[in-house]
Amino acid sequence: GENVEQHPSTLSVQEGDSAVIKCTYSDSASNYFPWYKQELGKRPQLIIDIRSNVGEKKDQRIAVTLNKTAKHFSLHITETQPEDSAVYFCAAKDQGGSEKLVFGKGTKLTVNP
């Protein structure tokens, strides 16, 4: 089955700087990669996703890139703000016939004012 590795586990940046979180996956057949943001005690919220037929997708200050050959994808947040502080999870859709998502272990992002 699919396996997703996520790095770093913690990331601290100054307000206005950029933040990058990286994930690798094991199943070359995986074709859907969402990113979720989870604030303390809250639900995971889908913030951006990418399918394997594109290499990059942007939504305002957030972008995701996908390298299918290397089997890795990254989340880029520019001009970070304190409200970006949260735990971010990457995921990949398992190709074993189910629609289940396999998640990374998360990155705790802290944006310092």
Added chain:
Amino acid sequence: NAGVMQNPRHLVRRRGQEARLRCSPMKGHSHVYWYRQLPEEGLKFMVYLQKENIIDESGMPKERFSAEFPKEGPSILRIQQVVRGDSAAYFCASSPLVQPNEQFFGPGTRLTVL
């Protein structure tokens, strides 16, 4: 348009009791997923259901855990004879039939086993 609903939000049980967690998907969504999240960890898939069908239960423990999504009413995750190790946040997600990839999560049920 209401999002995914889960209740109760917090549930306290003593060892050996039963826990019932409920999930109502977003309107128009026919796929339901249950995930478990331990403190400081990611989400682990448990089970994927459509109405009256269990599609994938590969993440469910073999004993004490069961799930259903009846024709009418919410999806239910049932844990019998709870143990302390069952303490976790249980999240339900739903997705629409035409875009099953996009899963939207409910607020979760935080189960504490004393």
